Amino acid sequence: MRNFKMLLAYDGTRYRGWQRLGNSPDTIQGKLEQTLSRILEQPIAIHGSGRTDAGAHAAGQVASFHADTARSCRELTALLRQYLPEDIGVLEITEVPPRFHARLTAVGKIYIQGLEQPGTQCI
Numbered sequence: 001m002r003n004f005k006m007l008l009a010y011d012g013t014r015y016r017g018w019q020r021l022g023n024s025p026d027t028i029q030g031k032l033e034q035t036l037s038r039i040l041e042q043p044i045a046i047h048g049s050g051r052t053d054a055g056a057h058a059a060g061q062v063a064s065f066h067a068d069t070a071r072s073c074r075e076l077t078a079l080l081r082q083y084l085p086e087d088i089g090v091l092e093i094t095e096v097p098p099r100f101h102a103r104l105t106a107v108g109k110i111y112i113q114g115l116e117q118p119g120t121q122c123i
Contacts, residue, residue: 004073005096006032006046006063011087018052018061028052031088032063032080039079040069049102060091064102 010028020030029046036044049062069076073093080090 001066001068001098003066003096003098003100004064004076005094005100005102006065007091007093008032008061008063009059009089009091010057010061012052012054012056012058014087016054017056018048018050028058028088029063031084035080035083036065036067039076039083040067040071042068047102049106062102062106064096064100 008028012028014026015031016027018028020027020033029048032046033044036046044065044067046063046065052058052061071079073095077090077093080093084090
């Protein structure tokens with residue numbers, strides 16, 4: 001089983017936050033898990049470095065997941081970019097050591113509030 005780290009950027013306007021809510025696909029985690037599980041034909045659990053509230057955006061959020069696949073990181077990135085909605089961006093996927101975990105390995109997080117202005121884009 002390989003361990004992967006994803007670097008993400010997303011516009012959370014349409015989503016109920018990061019954390020999966022039951023089988024609801026209207027969270028960032030839910031959409032990523034649903035798409036990756038379908039691509040890799042196996043159940044995938046994704047761990048984020050932190051949670052975001054409904055409507056929150058991210059630029060540089062880290063997530064991790066384990067998968068039994070021979071696909072390259074470049075191929076996984078391309079497939080996710082193809083199948084995810086435009087408001088969720090996968091910037092990079094890299095293979096990491098088995099014990100890496102996005103939340104438990106995080107050394108810091110930066111939250112910025114109130115920077116949005118009408119007509120500006122967060123990502």
